[in-house]
Amino acid sequence: MAEAMSPMVERTVPRVLMCAPTFFEVSYVINPWMTHHVHDTTPERSGHQWDALRETVAQHADVVLQPPAESLPDMTFAANAGLVFRNTFVPSRFRFAERRDEEAHDRAWFVRHGFDIVDLPGGVFFEGAGDALFDRGASRRLWMGHGHRSDREAAPALAQMLGVEVLPLQLTDPRFYHLDTCFCPLAGGYTVYFPSAFDEASLGVIETYVSPDKRIAVEEADALAFACNAVNLGKIVILNRASADLRLRLENAGFVVIEVALDEFMKSGGAAKCLTLRLDEL
């Protein structure tokens, strides 16, 4: 029987999925961050950092736990399970074989929790909320990154399947291989992003849709510290690290910045946002 989740019920407290890093390690290389870190993580350190993130998120949201699976070290990056919109779950189709066995676990979890599963057309790669981020301003538009992991073809398909406007953004820097590594929509329509990770046309799209007073462009040092990979829960912004300048800009926009060290996960190319998946996208 489906476990009761009531995903359609209007909630005031955000609901966030996380998956413990029990089996997390760097055992293969599918992005530049992983290159020098094969077998360079410890369960103690990743467990400790993940617990700190879970406890921080739990102060501002209901945390729902997905059981991890053995031999799937990247499953802890819950954002990549798929995309949630209302009661619909669009499962990821991973580009690299190393992550494809996660798909069955994620699908089963979302079926079990009462979501409607809607699949992308065959052969289209799509890495879920790693590459698809809802605007948090007045609009429900979806920003979608492509060029490294997800295919551009996923954008019109998602628009049709979900009935939302989808804005594709071309990613150009292999270090910022998922949209959530270099772009973060915040409450009120503010947007943190690293301009150099996008092609010119995509920067033009961002500048068309996000007014200058809402754009928070970061320097490379912040981008490399995964400052764009932030969890935004209302006024709260949880991230690995922010420079004094970025913190000030976020505070001036009304946000409260909370740093949680996640360097063990950065060895795999992920941080706060990648380790979470919003389940209430209404």
Ligand SMILES: NC(=O)NCCC[C@H](N)C(=O)O
């Ligand atoms: N950026 C994300 O959304 N997730 C991080 C995924 C890290 C994993 N090692 C990968 O390369 O797929």
